[in-house]
Amino acid sequence: MNRRLNEYHQSEPFKAFYSKHEKQLQQVFKFYKENQNSEYLTFKSFMTFAAQFNIFPSLLPPEQLNLIFRSLTKEHRKALNVLSYDEFLQGLLRIAVKSQSMLAKLYERYKNKVEGEVLGAKEHEEMYNIINKTKKEEGQESLTKDQENQIKADFNYEMNIVAKDKEDEYQKIELFTPEIMEGLMIFLDLPSDIKALGDKLRSLQRENQKLAPRDKKRAAMSLAKGGSPRSQSPSNFRSF
Secondary structure, three states: OHHHHHHHHHOHHHHHHHHHOHHHHHHHHHHHOOOOOOOOEEHHHHHHHHHHOOHHHHHOOHHHHHHHHHHHHOOOOOOOOEEOHHHHHHHHHHHHHHOHHHHHHHHHHHOOOOOOOOOOHHHHHHHHHHHHHHHHHOOOOOOOHHHHHHHHHHOOOOOOOOOOOOOOOOOOHHHOOHHHHHHHHHHHOOOOOHHHHHHHHHHHHHHHOOOOHHHHHHHHHHHHOOOOOOOOOHHHOOOO
């Protein structure tokens, strides 16, 4: 399976996709690095990116992101457990493969939007409904926005705790196309203007820092007792 995914990643149509969106994707990668002098994303950085853009749990449950990260790091740099920029792109491809039924519908709905034009609140609400409708059609659990935010609040961003015997599986990979990757870009809704994109990333970061000190203390106490930080505010992360 890894060989097939790598073939997609190295193919000319997907190279063209990466080149087309390189300016935006490079900026996102650099923004989420914990150490700006580093060339890598840590597990915490990767999962923070995924949570703030609502990749999990809107498109995928967090366990699937854990599996993707493990697959991309298990063969080398085991001690560092980090992603290079190229591996970050591979991560996006794997996210798209795992959620291709939803992303294909987003692409069909919004493929005619002006390149780099951000979507409004109405379109984000429509995306949320398209995703949940697709989940229901496939027998998956659809989540309310409050449930999504609670999952993100409870997640362990410090350590990848996915079971070692859990397989990183991909379905219907033969149906995967660059258009589905474009569906992921529609979902991420990244402005083409560098300044506007920077403003969006900083806005997401500020939302993530809205915890009051007493809430942080309460969350830390809960973790120390073996619980989960349920006191975190639902406004910490983007939600459609």
